[in-house]
Amino acid sequence: MAAVGYDGALIVSAAQSVYEKRPSHPLVRHIGEAVRKALAEAGLESHEVDGLALSSFQLAPDNVTTIAEQLGLQLTWAFQGAFGGASGVVGVLRAARAIAHGEANVVVCAAADAFTVAAHVALMDQFNSGMRDYLAPYGFGGTNGLFALVQQRHMFEFGTTRPQLGRLAITQRQNAILNPNALLRTPLVLEDYLNARLIAEPIRLFDCVLPCAGGDAVVLVSKEMAHRRGMPGVSILAGGERHNFHPDEIVHLRTGLSDFASDMFATAGIQRDAVDFVELYDDYPIMETIQIEDLGFCAKGQGGAFIEATDISRSGSLPINTGGGQLSAGQAGASGGMIGIYEAVGQLLGRCGERQLRSPEVGVVTGFGMVGYVRGLSSAAMVLARR
Amino acid sequence: MTSTVVAPVPRVNDANRPFYEAAAAGRFILQRCARCARWIYYPRVFCPYCLSPDLEWKPASGRGQIHSYAIVHHPAHDYFNDKVPILLAAVRLVEGPIMVASVKAQIDELTIDAPVHVVFDLKVDELTIPRFALGDG
Numbered sequence: 001m002a003a004v005g006y007d008g009a010l011i012v013s014a015a016q017s018v019y020e021k022r023p024s025h026p027l028v029r030h031i032g033e034a035v036r037k038a039l040a041e042a043g044l045e046s047h048e049v050d051g052l053a054l055s056s057f058q059l060a061p062d063n064v065t066t067i068a069e070q071l072g073l074q075l076t077w078a079f080q081g082a083f084g085g086a087s088g089v090v091g092v093l094r095a096a097r098a099i100a101h102g103e104a105n106v107v108v109c110a111a112a113d114a115f116t117v118a119a120h121v122a123l124m125d126q127f128n129s130g131m132r133d134y135l136a137p138y139g140f141g142g143t144n145g146l147f148a149l150v151q152q153r154h155m156f157e158f159g160t161t162r163p164q165l166g167r168l169a170i171t172q173r174q175n176a177i178l179n180p181n182a183l184l185r186t187p188l189v190l191e192d193y194l195n196a197r198l199i200a201e202p203i204r205l206f207d208c209v210l211p212c213a214g215g216d217a218v219v220l221v222s223k224e225m226a227h228r229r230g231m232p233g234v235s236i237l238a239g240g241e242r243h244n245f246h247p248d249e250i251v252h253l254r255t256g257l258s259d260f261a262s263d264m265f266a267t268a269g270i271q272r273d274a275v276d277f278v279e280l281y282d283d284y285p286i287m288e289t290i291q292i293e294d295l296g297f298c299a300k301g302q303g304g305a306f307i308e309a310t311d312i313s314r315s316g317s318l319p320i321n322t323g324g325g326q327l328s329a330g331q332a333g334a335s336g337g338m339i340g341i342y343e344a345v346g347q348l349l350g351r352c353g354e355r356q357l358r359s360p361e362v363g364v365v366t367g368f369g370m371v372g373y374v375r376g377l378s379s380a381a382m383v384l385a386r387r
Numbered sequence: 388m389t390s391t392v393v394a395p396v397p398r399v400n401d402a403n404r405p406f407y408e409a410a411a412a413g414r415f416i417l418q419r420c421a422r423c424a425r426w427i428y429y430p431r432v433f434c435p436y437c438l439s440p441d442l443e444w445k446p447a448s449g450r451g452q453i454h455s456y457a458i459v460h461h462p463a464h465d466y467f468n469d470k471v472p473i474l475l476a477a478v479r480l481v482e483g484p485i486m487v488a489s490v491k492a493q494i495d496e497l498t499i500d501a502p503v504h505v506v507f508d509l510k511v512d513e514l515t516i517p518r519f520a521l522g523d524g
Contacts, residue, residue, distance in 0.1 A: 121463050121464070137394070138518065139473040139489065140463065140475055141461060145473075148458075148459070148475075149476075149477050149487070152455045198461075199460060200458065201458040247435060250477060250484075251477045251485065373487075
């Protein structure tokens with residue numbers, strides 16, 4: 001069953017710190033910069049904040065409470081995500097429910113990390129006990145090796161092709177070119193994608209994200225406050241989260257989304273063909289493809305064919321990852337789970353500049369992550385609307 | 388410049404010690420739940436199917452088929468920089484669980500559904516870590 005009860009809150013702003021290929025600032029600067037910008041966009045002062053949801057892989061020894069101390073936020077509600085790339089969506093859903101229940105009135109949901117490629121690689125071997133003890137000793141290649149297993153099996157079972165997957169990487173790059181905060185903004189053509197450096201076959205370079213430094217934040221307020229202050233906002237129509245579903249599917253060809261997507265759209269009162277755009281968690285094109293299937297835009301196994309037959313560009317029938325996604329903007333660790341929310345809120349509020357879609361009304365955002373023993377354990381999604 | 392990069396080593400604990408001790412003696416064992424009789428990989432303290440703490444180590448076939456595979460050119464750890472490409476496979480063991488490990492094979496020999504068997508040639512920091520080779524063994 002899809003969780004309900006988001007009616008009392010609106011998302012009123014979204015912002016990012018300046019993304020960097022090599023971190024030149026400490027993590028807290030990325031968190032604080034994203035939070036400050038998001039509050040400023042909403043016309044709010046920091047003393048009005050009473051809720052904070054935070055996710056970051058590199059936060060230790062700090063945590064949501066000590067970051068509240070550093071930023072001077074006095075909280076009646078706090079949340080720290082432990083769901084990898086699903087933490088962003090989960091945090092927003094829980095923040096909205098907290099506001100609906102009167103536990104907080106102004107919640108900032110933020111994510112940030114300051115990775116170098118080397119630091120990201122080092123994280124993989126120590127990510128959790130399943131990975132450290134039973135995968136790292138083989139030289140498994142980090143998540144690239146694991147998602148290569150997924151892609152290989154999806155190609156074998158369903159006939160998915162690399163040119164199909166390449167359409168995601170190429171189209172997202174076109175979107176990133178119009179996104180001033182994206183790190184990869186040179187055009188990418190199919191030949192580049194197909195012949196890129198081998199990473200973990202069948203995965204090549206442009207199937208992988210660029211680990212980087214950055215932060216993303218959105219602000220949620222009570223509907224009552226938004227009306228009183230005249231703030232335009234985005235509604236959460238429905239959403240859900242799943243953790244550790246399908247435990248025997250070690251090389252997973254579906255995510256937890258498959259378990260609740262139908263209920264989510266039913267709760268939202270939205271048919272799939274009324275969705276104006278989708279912001280998919282794009283750690284790899286194969287996982288975007290699997291999520292398209294799980295969301296019900298096509299049957300299981302038909303994701304590759306769907307991408308091939310559908311115009312997924314910004315002017316197409318189903319634009320995907322309209323700001324370039326993690327594949328082209330960069331993956332600032334846990335911010336990878338917020339970047340789709342940032343983009344969707346910006347699109348629905350009409351604040352996306354050159355890459356703005358024409359009057360979108362409904363968008364879907366997904367999150368996916370916390371890879372344990374081979375599998376990504378956490379999935380989350382929500383339907384957002386300009387209402 | 389010389390560097391000594393230490394290999395990533397599993398943490399040996401009560402849950403997995405029998406697995407490595409058996410491997411050192413050339414035997415492949417898996418946990419089986421005494422309550423629900425399901426086979427389990429990777430080693431656990433509690434059965435992930437029924438939460439029973441009564442897990443028994445049982446001799447296992449060490450045979451399976453390749454469910455999927457990858458050819459890792461870019462290792463996540465510097466220790467493997469001179470050991471690439473690493474052939475990584477998800478092996479569906481005869482007993483049921485999927486185990487991901489490296490495989491001794493030539494790249495062009497890897498195919499989905501190919502039979503594999505466990506071998507004990509991978510030693511890291513005095514631990515023997517089971518992996519696979521192509522064929523029925």
